[in-house]
Amino acid sequence: MSHQAFSPEKQDFGRDPVDVRDTDHYQKEYVHRFVDKWDELIDWDARYRSEGDFFVQLLKERGAKRVLDVAAGTGFHSVRLIEEGFEVCSVDGSAEMLAKAFENGRRRGHILRTIQADWRWLNRDVHATYDAVICLGNSFTHLHTEHDRRKTLAEFYATLKHDGCLILDQRNYDAILDHGASSSHKYYYCGRQVSAEPEYVDEGLARFRYSFPDDSVFHLNMFPLRRDYTRSLMKEVGFQDVTTYADFEEDSGTDGEEPDFFIHVAEKRYRNPEASEATDQED
Structure with a gap:
């Protein structure tokens, strides 16, 4: 990854934005003006309330102490866990996101350890x-090829x-692809008068439009991951077990209100299949 000396003020998607399906393009998407507004989209206080201690409890239940936040963004989860x-x-x-995260951490009395x-x-x-790696905020969908996803x-x-x-x-891309559903902003993007909606979707691209109260508009081009596809990739890479939650509740797969987000917890811990089978039979 190249370290840019400066960040342009405007996003550039070229002549045909829906043709931009390149993992490396995210560096041109997170321009300074967009990053500067990102916290308006999230609304830290509202997101604290909506998430509660969900991620904290997941990590504590597994005895995790050292955490690598690989999609730190503007620092919300890093600061929360610290x-x-x-x-x-x-x-x-x-680099723009990390600078903002460091500034946010310092404002709250913390010095973040950052790596680009x-x-x-x-x-x-x-x-x-590390005991745990977290990749949150729909960030994994910036990877546009299966090769990049497997390597990551x-x-x-x-x-x-x-x-x-x-x-x-x-995000729940299954709902977006199959029904054209959009986020209700109930949990993740809690900012008022801010919208984050799909503008164009096909099986290989989800182009989102982010609109702010000052009439500024930005876009992100992402790959629309289907739930079961993501779970399969995790297991194929070597994770022993994957538990999926739908908006902070374990996903039962039953019909009902479509969740905004899926959260996958993939365990590296080795489980003996024979021992697991014996336990199931005893139950």
């Missing part, structure tokens, strides 16, 4: 192992200790 006593290292591919790194070569820049998951896997876990979230 305040809960976790040792956190914050990673992002965008491309996930596909994560272990080139991150030289420690393998890098996450290698960064984890032998009994570590990966927590990764994604």
Whole structure:
């Protein structure tokens, strides 16, 4: 990943924006003006209330102490976990995002440990192992090819200790692809008078439009991951078990209101299939 000396003020998607399906393009999408407004979209206080201690409890239940936040963005989850006593290292591919995260952390009395790194070569820049890796905020969908997704998951896997876990979230692209559903902003994007809606969708691209109260508009081009596809990739890379939650509740797969997001918890800990089968029979 190249380290840019400056960031342009305007996004550039070329003549045909829906043709932009390149993993590396995100560096041109997170321009300074967009990053500066990102916290309006999230609304930290509202998101604190909507998430509660969901991620904190997931990590504590697994005995995690050292956490690698590989999609730190403007620092929301890094700061949240630091305040809960976790040792956190914050990673992002965008220098603009990391600068904003560091500023947000300092404003709250914390000095974030930050690393700018491309996930596909994560272990080139991150030289420690962690109890947990978190990849939140729909960030994994910036990877536009299956090769990039597999390589990234393998890098996450290698960064984890032998009994570590990966927590990764994604929008409910199944609903968007199949029904044209859009986010209700109930949990993730809590900012008032801010919209984050799909503008164009096909099986290979989800182009989102972000509108702000001052009439500024930005876009992100992402890959629309289907729920079961993501779960399969995790298992194929080597994770032993994957539990999926729908908006912070375990996903039962039953019909009902479509969730905004899916959250996958992938365990690296080895489970003996024969022992598991014996336990199931005893039950």
